[in-house]
Amino acid sequence: MTQPAVHPVDARLPLAKLFTLGLQHVLVMYAGAVAVPLIIGGALKLSIDQVAFLINADLFACGIATLIQTIGVWKFGLRLPIMMGVTFTAVTPMIAIGTNPALGLLDIYGATIVSGIIGIVIAPYIGKLLRLFPPVVTGTVITVIGVSLMGVGINWAAGGFGNPDYGNPVYLGVSFAVLVCILYITKYVRGFFANIAVLLGILFGTLVALLLGKVSFAGLAETPWIGIVMPFHFGMPKFDLIAIATMTLVMLVTFIESTGMFLAVGDIVGRPVDQKTLVRGLRVDGLGTLIGGIFNTFPYTSFSQNVGLVGVTGVKSRWVCVAGGMILIALGMFPKVAHVVASVPQFVLGGAGIVMFGMVTATGIKILSTVDLAKNKYNLYIIAISIGMGMIPVASDKFFNKLPHALEPLLHSGILLASITAVLLNAHFNGLRSQAEANALAQEAGKQADTAH
Template sequence: MNTLDSTLESVRPLRLILLAIQHVLVMYAGAIATPLIIGAALNLPKEQIAYLINADLMAGGLVTLVQTVGWRGFGIRLPIMMGVTFTAIGPMIAIGSNPEMGLQGVYGATIAAGLFGLIVAPFVGKLLRFFPPIVTGIEILLVGLSLMGVAATWAGGGYGSADFGGLLNLAIAGSVLLFVLLLVRKDRGMLSSLSILLALIFGVLLSLALGKVSFDGLADAPWIGVITPLHFGMPTISFWGVAAMCVVMLVTFIESTGMFLAVGEIVGKPVSQRDLVRGFRADSIGNVIGGFFNTFPYTSFAQNVGLVAMTGVRSRWVCAVGGIILILLGMLPKLAVVVASVPPSVLGGAGIVMFGMVAASGVRTLTKVDLSRHQNLYIIAISVGVGMLPVVSEKFFSKMPGAIAPILSSSILLAAITAVILNLFFNGVGSTQEAEKAALETARTETI
């Protein structure tokens, strides 16, 4: 039994469930954001938006199980939670806004892109040889840095908050952050691994006492919600819609590469080319499941990568249970409303710690690089700088063609492309072969 398997022995049933709930709470706000954005952009009625959210949660749970548990060549079998990708928002709004397409056009393009992904996944998997430690370290670092904007928005009160940046919001976020630090300082066992969950509970109780928690919509939500396939009708196909979503699929693969390598680095399991292909197939089948069950494309959630880095709990079964909880939330609308009532400022305090831990993991990976060579310093400096452009200036690429917006809006993808090109320029292809050899060694180890 390898060291990752031994982790499962220490995760007892109650602790397993608590750790899984912790993962769900961390990702929940991001998980429901895309249905809310799409629903508002397409002027859908409130009941249809609610249905999209429940469908999103249920399908996300199914795809999480595929990715973590694995099945017949699908799933990377690492502790990863799956949620709807933000990369697809622009193309989906463009497709859905077309009167001749609507949601049926979005779902048709989503399913088609998933089938396309299944075909090209083995070819994309061969790119692993171009991801030596200097490239993976930069990617992991950018995952953490790019998420700091999310943490700041949460801490300030959330998107569209009337009192964004208010002293009370910042005080709540700061209190949650302090609570996490106290738990981590005093305990290295169960309390430390559950520090985010306990801090979120503390934050909710504090917010409740301060009148910052709202359960609006709880009374109107039904107890049981049944998600039926093709609820909005048969999917329709548009060439340009499918083409746009296929580009999103490729972007998702490259972003997922960064997530997979980050998690592999955190849990101490090198990711092989075969592992990457399994993960890409799970991403692809996530598109098919999403389109079939009235929701959208799925990808690995970076928020949860930060949680894995912080808690040190490496068992994939924690995220598998998290997938089951997501399915239940999709079928229990009242419970979903309760979870959604966690104030953004509470999430913000925890987010600063988690996303910072991801960035720290990237720095740790970069310590394996020969930094005495000034060429490597240039690779890091330029790649991080280019990757941060869409984060620090949202309108920097606003005059560029809309067709390449999914690429230019992704800091992770921009950093990866830049780092790969610069690494080839300064170090050549030969320097990547050692990384490929090291990663492929995992094929001879037991799976989690």
């Protein structure tokens, strides 16, 4: 009797490969993962020791949320190759809460905990919105996700935001060398080493940067080997209604962005996301945010660069991201190792970032290629206007400056603007499908993806 074939998403690779591929995922997300604690710590004028603890707590919680999302626990978990990290959508609201003289860090944690609980409760209702995302909407949103994030990779290549030596030709040269290295390996190397092309490119770039004297290990000797992440390290959380309302709004924005990410990774690996799967994934966004508040960190969502990495490598196994989650937990508990990983310069990540974010964009374009653009001219309007709206925050970060400050989480997310525009225009021009039709469409897309892959 023949055994049923195992889907590539569920394939368990040898331990050595799992570790190497998992480490690759960690390296490409690390800069983004630690950026939010650094920004919040600086804005709230926390001490160096406190910021270091925030980073360790963040990595630890990242790992836990990733394990729940990839392995799946009860009604939680997408069970697809996803890496979880702190959402940048929450940065501005959290700084506003933390720097308010009447509030502070503990109010951020209180609002984070409550918004996470609310997120878990409302996830099934958000999941019912899947029928609002036919291919013309999904493809447009995923394209905007990739294009919006391309700026991150470009800024990495130039040295990173706030770098006084931004645009140094050395940075640009190393970033370009990393890009060429990745492309060379992708074209001429086969087997396992082709799957870790991004990791090899980053290691190559780090070696070049080290030889050029551009890698700093300052502070490594003073960093402890072991750090225990304790819940409520800064004290018991406080609960302010306005802060809670603000972070709940962030949670809703995160859900919309996550929906696009989940649909993208489902398309890439050939296992399309239906309503039930989407709800399980969104619940982890809520649970991860709850865990973040308890362990002294912030709201969590899926990281787009890792979605792009899945597209680049073609490795679809969720167990690779399970390995990545375990590595993140280890980094959170061993600060000295985390310090070494953090020493990889941002300009080294730049070349890899351009590849990965470009792959997200390419996935969106691939989905749009299945949309009827010849007979249905309205689809062109949906795509054109939605992408235009999504590019507003990218092209002009001051475009909405004269509008109420409270609307910032909504208006400064190009992904959200594109999503809302695409959904509304599609409803106007094409009407809304029933949930059954939406699920049938998702299954058909899965068959096409399996054939393509």
